[in-house]
Amino acid sequence: MEAPHSRATDAAPARNSRNSRNSRTSAVRSVESPDAMRDLGRSLAALLRPGDLVMLTGELGAGKTTLTRGLGEGLGVRGAVTSPTFVIARVHPSLVGGPALVHVDAYRLGGGLDEMEDLDLDVSLPDSVVVVEWGDGKVEELSDDRLHVVIERAVGGETAVESEDDDRRSVRFTGYGARWAAADWSRLEALTR
Ligand SMILES: Nc1ncnc2c1ncn2[C@@H]1O[C@H](COP(=O)(O)OP(=O)(O)OP(=O)(O)O)[C@@H](O)[C@H]1O
Ligand SMILES: [Mg+2]
Secondary structure (H helix, E strand, O other), rough: OOOOOOOOOOOOOOHHHHOOEEEOOOOOEOOOOOOHHHHHHHHOOOOOOOEEEEEEEEOOOHHHHHHHHHHHHOEEOOOOOOOOOOOOOEEEEEOOOOOOOEEEEOOOOHHHHHHHHHHHHHHHHHHHEEEEEEEOOOOOOOOOOOOEEEEEEEOOOOOOOHHOOOOOEEEEEEHHHHHHHHHHHHHHHHHOO
């Protein structure tokens, strides 16, 4: 039987976003539980608007989908955000007259945007909040304006098993492009406290 978080293919290596120019990074926030991650997603939703691209980086089971679930709740969209097995992208229309949430899991995509052409992400982006898991090195072309969210397991357990069982995660936000240069970072900083 497959381990709960094993995946069939290898993901592209994450780019080191910290070395990029024109970016702004928040402090690291510690998130103690799945519920707290969901709450963080709800709070983050209030800072997002149509046209925003959010890229989620973190290992298998880091909590990317859990954060997105909260985002969907905060945005007031239809349908529960789940971890899609075969579906690469799911559109959750707004129930409150706001932007739709487009939730993309790019794990199985080897290539970049050209492989996702059918999804028309460029068409839906202006009216939606697009959240991409495993999109590093694949979807940056979509927009110069991106919010990268990096989720890491807190390292503290004596053994690998202990850190696997540890619910603590650290979350860091990095904004790229004019949208995030102009954003009110005190509100993002507030999320990391
Ligand atoms: N602090 C935490 N934040 C988020 N999830 C947590 C936390 N602590 C434990 N968990 C658990 O870790 C798992 C996270 O699963 P989730 O599907 O959100 O991860 P993911 O990053 O989307 O993984 P994948 O790369 O497989 O899509 C859930 O089982 C959740 O209950
Ligand atoms: Mg996921």
